[in-house]
Amino acid sequence: MFIVGLTGSLAMGKSATAKMFAEEGVPVHDADSVVHRLYDSEAARAIEAAFPGTTANGKVDREKLGKRVLGDAAAIKRLEGIVHPLVHAAAQRFVAEAEVSGAAVAVLDVPLLFETHGDVRCDAVVVVSAPPDLQRTRAFERPGMTEDKLAALLGKQIPDAEKRVRADFVVDTSKGFDVARAQVRDILKAVATMPKRRP
Numbered sequence: 581m582f583i584v585g586l587t588g589s590l591a592m593g594k595s596a597t598a599k600m601f602a603e604e605g606v607p608v609h610d611a612d613s614v615v616h617r618l619y620d621s622e623a624a625r626a627i628e629a630a631f632p633g634t635t636a637n638g639k640v641d642r643e644k645l646g647k648r649v650l651g652d653a654a655a656i657k658r659l660e661g662i663v664h665p666l667v668h669a670a671a672q673r674f675v676a677e678a679e680v681s682g683a684a685v686a687v688l689d690v691p692l693l694f695e696t697h698g699d700v701r702c703d704a705v706v707v708v709s710a711p712p713d714l715q716r717t718r719a720f721e722r723p724g725m726t727e728d729k730l731a732a733l734l735g736k737q738i739p740d741a742e743k744r745v746r747a748d749f750v751v752d753t754s755k756g757f758d759v760a761r762a763q764v765r766d767i768l769k770a771v772a773t774m775p776k777r778r779p
Contacts, residue, residue, distance in 0.1 A: 581675075581678060581679045581683055581684060581685065581686055582684065582685045582686075582703045582704070582771050582772075582774065582776060583675065583685075583686055583687075583688060583701065583702045583703050583776075583778065584601075584606075584685060584686070584687045584688070584702060584703065584704050584705070584706055584767070584771060585687075585688050585690060585693045585698060585699050585701070585702030585704070585705040585706065586598055586601070586608075586687050586688065586689045586690070586693075586705075586706045586708070587689075587690055587691060587692075587693035587694065587705065587706070587707055587708070587743065588691075588707055588708030588709060588740075588743070588751075589709075589715065589734065589737050589739075589740045589743065590691075590715070590719055590730070590733050590734060590737065591710075591715045591716075591718035591719040591721075591722070592708045592709055592710050592715055592718075592740070592753060593708050593710060593718075593751075593753030593760065594689065594691070594708040595612075595689075596753065596757065596760070597706075597708045597751050597753065597760060597764065598610060598687065598689040600757075600760065600761050600764040601687045601764055601768075602687075603761075604764065604765065604768055606683070606685050606686065606687055606768070607674070607677075607678045607681070607683050607686045607687070608686075608687040608689055609670070609671055609674040609675075609686070609687065609688050609689060610689045611667050611671070611688070611689060611690040611691065612689070612691060614666075614667050614670045614671075615663060615667060618663060618666050618667070618670075619639065619640035619642065619645075620638075620639045620640070621638075622666065623640070623662055623663055623666055624638050624639055624640050625638075626662045627640050627645065627659070627662060627663075628640075630658055630659070630662060631645060631648050631649070631655070631659070634648055645659070650728075650729070650732050651728075651732055656736070660696075664696060668698075671688055671690075671698075671701075674686070674688075675688075684772070685768065685771060685772075688701070688702060691737075692736070692737065693705065694738050694743060694746060695736070695737065695738055699746070700778075700779070701778060702778070703771070703774065703775075703776045703777050703778055704748040704749065704771055704774060704777075705746065705747050705748050705749075706747065706748070706749045706750070706751060706767060707740075707743045707744055707746075707747035707749070707750050707751070708750075708751045708753060709740055709743070709744055709750050709751070709752055709753070710752065710753045710754040711754055712740075714754050715740075716730075749763075749767045749770070751763045751764060751767070
């Protein structure tokens with residue numbers, strides 16, 4: 581089975597692109613939704629122990645946790661130390677299940693793929709990209725977005741230009757969904773003949 585890593589900076593259209601892979605019949609592992617599930621279950625107790633007062637009724641209060649860690653590199657590192665191993669374990673289970681089901685290709689949708697060195701577990705990496713002005717417009721369409729929040733979020737991510745250089749494929753979402761969908765289909769044709777490069 582060929583594993584595609586899908587990543588992209590904030591508000592680039594990565595979630596929409598992941599959906600396009602799913603619509604082509606490819607199993608997609610969404611790291612963000614796994615984090616949300618973990619916040620409502622097994623990660624909540626460890627997060628409460630590390631950041632008292634950030635959970636209620638056994639679930640993480642995302643707003644309180646966000647305020648606690650925003651702009652604090654040490655706190656973010658501590659949080660990632662709790663969450664990343666659980667997300668990694670979920671991804672491994674997903675890959676095993678996709679392989680058993682006979683999937684030819686599977687997608688790992690991970691916002692911080694390069695930053696967490698998750699690209700080494702992939703056979704090819706797809707970066708979703710758009711021009712900075714469009715990224716900014718989309719970001720501010722999100723509820724609660726502020727200049728400080730945007731700066732903090734982008735500060736955690738490798739710049740888009742560097743991601744594009746490191747990518748095997750780039751999906752440009754600035755030209756509309758039809759163009760992006762055609763790019764996804766082209767990528768799936770290309771990976772069908774590519775050698776695997778995972779160790």
